[in-house]
Amino acid sequence: MMREALRIQTHRWFNNLVKVTVGFYLFLKYDLHAENKRILKEIPKPYILLPTHSSLFDPFFHNFYVPHPMYIVTSDSLFRNRFTSFWIRQFGCIPKSQSIPDIETIRNIHKVIMQGDILCMYPEGMQTWDGASLPVIPGTARLLKMLKVPVIRVFSHGAFSTSPRWSANRRQGRVTLSFKEILTKEQITSLKISEIQSILDTEFNYNEWEWLKNSRRRFNNFFGAQRIYRLLYCCPQCKKLNSIRGAGNIIYCNHCKLAARYTNKGSLVPAFFSCSNKVPENLHEWNCIQKLLLEEKCKRKITAITQTEGKKSLILRNNAVLSTGYRMDPMKKQGRGSLQLYSNILLFAHEDDAKAILKFELANITGISFMKRYIEFYYEKVLYRFHMLSKYSSTLEWNDAIVIIRSLV
Numbered sequence: 001m002m003r004e005a006l007r008i009q010t011h012r013w014f015n016n017l018v019k020v021t022v023g024f025y026l027f028l029k030y031d032l033h034a035e036n037k038r039i040l041k042e043i044p045k046p047y048i049l050l051p052t053h054s055s056l057f058d059p060f061f062h063n064f065y066v067p068h069p070m071y072i073v074t075s076d077s078l079f080r081n082r083f084t085s086f087w088i089r090q091f092g093c094i095p096k097s098q099s100i101p102d103i104e105t106i107r108n109i110h111k112v113i114m115q116g117d118i119l120c121m122y123p124e125g126m127q128t129w130d131g132a133s134l135p136v137i138p139g140t141a142r143l144l145k146m147l148k149v150p151v152i153r154v155f156s157h158g159a160f161s162t163s164p165r166w167s168a169n170r171r172q173g174r175v176t177l178s179f180k181e182i183l184t185k186e187q188i189t190s191l192k193i194s195e196i197q198s199i200l201d202t203e204f205n206y207n208e209w210e211w212l213k214n215s216r217r218r219f220n221n222f223f224g225a226q227r228i229y230r231l232l233y234c235c236p237q238c239k240k241l242n243s244i245r246g247a248g249n250i251i252y253c254n255h256c257k258l259a260a261r262y263t264n265k266g267s268l269v270p271a272f273f274s275c276s277n278k279v280p281e282n283l284h285e286w287n288c289i290q291k292l293l294l295e296e297k298c299k300r301k302i303t304a305i306t307q308t309e310g311k312k313s314l315i316l317r318n319n320a321v322l323s324t325g326y327r328m329d330p331m332k333k334q335g336r337g338s339l340q341l342y343s344n345i346l347l348f349a350h351e352d353d354a355k356a357i358l359k360f361e362l363a364n365i366t367g368i369s370f371m372k373r374y375i376e377f378y379y380e381k382v383l384y385r386f387h388m389l390s391k392y393s394s395t396l397e398w399n400d401a402i403v404i405i406r407s408l409v
């Protein structure tokens with residue numbers, strides 16, 4: 001349980017300092033622009049910003065244009081380091097556990113609105129991996145109904161193209177923020193929760209690649225394919241898992257030699273040495289295809305288990321380092337071992353003690369989230385984090401597999 005001693009706060013002087021330092025640096029580096037920013041001054045406080053989450057720098061982008069200090073709902077993992085925790089609290093960050101209902105977070109959000117301040121929260125719950133928006137978290141409409149303040153949606157055109165989540169390279173290019181009031185105070189009061197949810201689902205339908213088609217923007221993707229294996233874990237041609245690699249702006253499969261070039265418009269075209277003249281149109285389309293292929297594999301494994309009277313059938317395996325913790329407490333390393341995913345359970349076998357096996361029922365896993373090299377979740381009120389040791393492992397693959405299996409079983 002989060003303690004009130006955290007003193008979630010924000011200060012105008014610190015907010016202005018961030019704007020003239022980090023904010024101004026990003027303004028220059030990413031040629032930051034804004035459309036319809038006048039509504040930030042025309043709509044009286046309090047109000048809520050609901051941006052799509054396209055880049056690690058999104059909070060700084062938005063903060064640069066908001067004329068008043070704002071509070072930001074963010075992952076509680078950022079609070080586990082005392083130094084980082086101190087400074088992000090001065091920036092007005094409110095900790096939230098991934099995908100877990102949190103009464104204390106709701107109280108802090110309500111307090112921010114009641115004192116007439118601005119709240120920024122990301123309704124998708126996480127940063128996009130493929131450039132397309134994610135479904136709005138269930139319960140967002142209910143929260144907006146409770147708060148009864150205007151809602152401003154923010155699209156960040158070009159933010160994903162300059163700073164993809166899976167990449168270590170930053171690309172030069174313009175980022176344009178587009179502000180739009182999607183719900184007034186009167187609408188929030190009069191509409192039903194289901195109607196508010198319908199508006200959110202409609203308004204939060206963004207695809208970077210569709211926007212680029214109709215834009216003159218171009219982004220330097222000469223090294224755009226490096227570390228693409230964090231996103232693309234399955235070949236759409238040979239269906240081989242963990243065979244995708246990247247070099248320069250070329251994405252290729254080391255099993256069937258499928259190859260695609262990542263263009264400066266974000267599209268994928270066959271490379272001149274490719275064994276196929278047809279590749280997915282963009283990263284989002286490739287991601288959708290690989291999820292379907294992974295689902296087919298999971299179904300086959302589950303069917304095989306049924307035919308063999310319940311014997312375990314391995315779906316994914318990787319070496320990993322295990323750490324445990326809870327909420328904002330620092331993580332404690334527990335050792336390394338083998339992480340194995342089956343049709344109904346997740347097993348972790350310690351390297352030093354083969355008999356020391358942790359067993360996680362997939363149905364009881366909550367708050368699952370993943371980063372570039374980590375996947376973590378709560379199980380029986382303990383936070384488990386697994387750091388994948390293989391360079392070419394994809395935590396997105398593990399997350400997708402667990403979500404798929406839980407939907408099938």
